[in-house]
Amino acid sequence: MVKITEITSRSAGSPVTTSGVDLRTAGNRWHLPNLGIGLGLRTPHYLAIQADWPAIDWFEVISENYMDTAGRPLAVLDRVAAHYPVVLHGVSMSIGSTDPLNRDYLSQLKTLATRVRAPWLSDHLCWTGVAGTNAHDLLPMPLTEESMEHCTTRVKQVQDILERTLFLENPSTYAAFTDQTMTEWEFLGRLCEATGCGLMLDVNNIYVSSRNHGFDPQDYLDGVPWDRVVQFHVAGHDDLGTHCIDTHIGPVVDPVWALLGEAWHRAGGASVLLEWDAEIPDLATTHREALKAVEAITAARSEAS
Amino acid sequence: MERASATPAPQSPQSPQPTAATPAAAPVGLRLADFQRWFQTIITNPDGLGPGAAAARAAVGRDDASIAAVVTRGHLDPAVRMEVYRNAYHLRLIECLADDFPAVQELLGKDRFTRIARAYITAFPSRQPNLNRYSIRFPDFLAAESRQAFAADLARLEWAMIEAIHAAPAEPFDLAALQTLDPDQWAELRLRPAPASRLLDLAHPANAWFQAWRAGQPLPPARKGRSFVLVYRAGERLWRMDLTPLTADLLRRLFAGETLGAAISALGDAPDLAPRVIRWFREWVAGGVFTR
Secondary structure, eight states: OOOGGGSOOOOOSSOSEETTEETTOOOOTTOOOOOOEEEEOOGGGHHHHHHHOOOOOOEEEEGGGGSSOOSHHHHHHHHHHHHSOEEEEOSOOOTTOSSOOOHHHHHHHHHHHHHHTOSOEEEESSBOOSTTOOOOSOBOOOOSHHHHHHHHHHHHHHHHHHTSOEEEEOOOOSOOBTTOOSOHHHHHHHHHHHHOOEEEEEHHHHHHHHHHHTOOHHHHHHHOOGGGEEEEEEEOOEEOSSOEEOOOOSOOOHHHHHHHHHHHHHTTOOEEEEEOOSSOOOHHHHHHHHHHHHHHHHHHHHHHO | OOOOSOOOOOSSOOOOOOOOOSOOOSOOOOOHHHHHHHHHHHHTOTTOHHHHHHHHHHHHTOTTOOHHHHBOOTTSOHHHHHHHHHHHHHHHHHHHHHHHOHHHHHHHOHHHHHHHHHHHHHHSOOOSSSSTTGGGGHHHHHHHTTOOHHHHHHHHHHHHHHHHHHSOOOOBOOHHHHHTSOHHHHHHOOOEEOTTOEEEEESSOHHHHHHHHHTTOOOOOOOOOOEEEEEEEETTEEEEEEEOHHHHHHHHHHHTTOOHHHHHHTTOOOTTHHHHHHHHHHHHHHTTOEEO
């Protein structure tokens, strides 16, 4: 387990308590820490971050961006990891693919996790390609018994190779399939039970998928095994009226903040991370958007009480 | 380029042809491996959902595996749903190429660049977990498939810069080490290029064009003319240096492992050669062009 004390101490970027809510409590079964309110590490912010190491609680990085490179990205990552907790978030594990697991990829991932002392790492419930192709997209799984069996085997293998618990994120999906026999929350709940894996819950993805498939986000929240949630994602999306696209552009909409507030309390507290991936504003603006999580968590508490 | 987990939004709100509104009969029951081949065949098809769906049915040998039969309708047409994925697949890779070759995109214009990018994506689907090296064959593709010779040289320059960013750091060969050598040892010295150093021999003045574009100056005509560029990284900063044929020849020989003495003698006996060589050499060494 990572020792957070190894990281250079700074004043915290988000308050530790507000309106009687302890923002650093963590309810997960692994006793993994609640790191606070973090940001996805993105290239346009490299200079601003390294200029004065601003008080931001933690960073999440896309693991693949620091693989097959020995140069500048890795040098920046090393310095960031010396100042902040860094969590790895992958997009190419392809846990649901029927192609063989990519052992070389998993070995690089393990090395990277050790290098940045990642307290946990996550990827998505999805597949990213077959027949040797990588579509570089989070493609939807048909939620069937065959998929459940397949993912169960693969998650166990990955956890054995990485010697870590895997945390899976619910992706935004635009299609579901006529063969489907269960909901995504049922699928994830059963997968957690069967493999011991955990969840990284993206509340924006719950919202986007609920709009695309017509389910009630409350039903989703009711189905989440909360003691397995170690982290949340929030992000902006494009609302096309009939459906939503998970673009990670722009501010987080109010219904998503409301979902975060509720989910955070149901989990007994967990780390929060804002993803902003295109048309990225300056670091201060991005951080201000992320810190709206504090209001959302506080507001949800007062509604609950 | 860097990856993110976002989905690119459609750029033009074009609706795909709706699927037949007949309600799906019994689920098609594709095995997971077949389902994934079916899905990937559709989203990677460059020509649209219709041709993609036909190819997908053939790929799994199931005439009944139409989009309407496999994808749940809900409140949205299954074709609209699949088009989100088909669009995102192509847009993400186009973005990757545009991100790696911004000057080429400027030179060709967005429409022409995008057309060529789509052809590249169809010719070279990604087979790696990351996109750091996806664009590696784009410069040659521009030259061979698209007959864009100037753009190809510009792309070679931009790719050399990307490779220089990702190259491993190396301990630079420094001048202090040089000063401990006596003149005899100088001539026998062999230097190795740092992993980030790239020497380009181009048929067009791509760096002059790149420099003008980067500086926001009037763009020179995209004409022919041999040019030599050295791309190197000092610390984490990238540099591009135009070279004369003479300096390029010296550097090429040194990178190839010739001794300093042999490389210099091969330059002939141009006037003032020695002081000029020393000046170039000091500049390269100071920039970390060589490693021990």
